[in-house]
Structures are given as C-alpha cells and as structure tokens.
Amino acid sequence: MTKSLDEIIKSRRSIRRYADRPVEREKILACLQAARLAPSAENVQPWRFLVIDDQELKKRVSDSAFSGIYLTSRFAAKAPVLIILMAKPDILANRLGRLVQGTQFYLLDLGIAGEHFILKAEELGLATCWIGWFNLKGVKKILKIPSKYRPVAIISLGYPASCPPGNHIRKELKEIAWFNRIEG
Numbered sequence: 001m002t003k004s005l006d007e008i009i010k011s012r013r014s015i016r017r018y019a020d021r022p023v024e025r026e027k028i029l030a031c032l033q034a035a036r037l038a039p040s041a042e043n044v045q046p047w048r049f050l051v052i053d054d055q056e057l058k059k060r061v062s063d064s065a066f067s068g069i070y071l072t073s074r075f076a077a078k079a080p081v082l083i084i085l086m087a088k089p090d091i092l093a094n095r096l097g098r099l100v101q102g103t104q105f106y107l108l109d110l111g112i113a114g115e116h117f118i119l120k121a122e123e124l125g126l127a128t129c130w131i132g133w134f135n136l137k138g139v140k141k142i143l144k145i146p147s148k149y150r151p152v153a154i155i156s157l158g159y160p161a162s163c164p165p166g167n168h169i170r171k172e173l174k175e176i177a178w179f180n181r182i183e184g
C-alpha cells in the first residue's frame with residue numbers, strides 16, 4: 001500500500017546505517033524522475049545528479065570524501081549508493097539573484113530537487129541522508145567533475161539497517177511561523 005504524503009513526510013528520517021543490500025536501478029530512476037519534476041527559479045533546472053553505484057568507485061569516492069575533518073560523514077561509505085548532487089548555475093538567473101537580492105537561487109533549486117528525491121526514496125522504502133560535510137575538492141578530483149559543475153551535497157541511499165527511535169526534534173510552530181506579523 002502506498003504511503004500518503006503526510007506519512008512520507010512524518011516517517012522520513014536521516015538514516016546513517018544501511019542494510020547490505022543493493023538498490024534496484026529502477027528505484028533510483030524513480031527518485032531521479034521525482035527530482036526532475038522539482039520547480040526552479042526561471043525553470044533553469046540547475047541540478048545534475050551523478051549516481052555512484054559501482055562499489056569500487058564508491059569506495060574511492062568515500063575514501064576521499066569522508067576522511068580527515070570529514071570523518072563524521074564516514075557512515076555514508078557503507079551506503080550502497082551515493083548521489084553526488086551538483087549544480088550547473090545559470091549565469092544570468094544566478095548572477096541577478098545574487099547581485100540584486102543576495103540570494104543564491106541555484107542552492108534553493110538544488111535543495112528542492114534533492115528533497116523530492118529523498119521523499120520519493122522514502123515512499124519506496126529506502127533510507128537516505130543529506131550530506132553537506134564532505135571533501136568537495138577530493139570528490140571533484142576522483143570523479144573528474146568539470147568546472148562547469150559544482151558539487152553541493154551528497155545523498156546517501158540504501159535500505160535501512162535500523163530506524164532511529166524517537167520523534168523529530170523540531171522547533172514549535174509558533175517559533176517559526178506567524179500570520180500577518182512577526183512574533184519572534
């Protein structure tokens with residue numbers, strides 16, 4: 001039975017332990033299709049996804065991405081799949097947004113697309129974790145990523161080995177959302 005959107009949002013957690021079980025390509029493609037449909041500023045679609053499911057390559061990427069000061073992200077090396085989320089910022093839309101408003105629209109766009117991916121993965125019974133803390137230069141080097149693409153985050157993907165107990169730790173709604181006037 002498929003989960004409702006509400007169930008998907010409530011059950012999604014960042015999972016850092018994965019089962020020793022490969023992820024089917026069809027499921028990865030379904031997540032990518034969900035990401036592809038995300039909205040973006042001026043419909044520029046600045047996201048690019050590099051899927052690493054070759055285990056030997058994933059080891060080389062992990063050894064570089066999650067070492068030294070990035071060791072806290074090492075758990076992701078055990079995920080069967082890593083998604084390198086890259087941006088190809090549109091010169092015009094992004095420069096204008098940054099210069100005029102100080103907003104990096106492409107980062108918003110990538111965040112939305114990444115979360116589409118993650119929510120679809122949740123629907124399919126997969127586990128994910130956003131990883132912003134990784135050796136960006138190392139990843140670029142190992143994967144020979146051209147300068148037109150900028151890695152922004154990694155999403156680890158796999159079947160969950162365990163579910164963390166407890167509820168989401170979140171601010172109360174009244175601390176973060178208001179009607180008509182700022183109250184905080």
Ligand SMILES: Cc1cc2nc3c(=O)[nH]c(=O)nc-3n(C[C@H](O)[C@H](O)[C@H](O)COP(=O)(O)O)c2cc1C
Pocket residue numbers: 012013014015072073129130131132133134153168
């Ligand atoms: C942009 C972003 C970057 C993140 N980077 C990391 C990371 O480098 N390492 C990590 O373990 N978790 C990372 N997380 C996961 C957060 O720690 C997690 O979402 C937060 O603690 C809330 O927990 P939950 O996802 O289980 O609800 C990141 C999350 C986001 C959205």
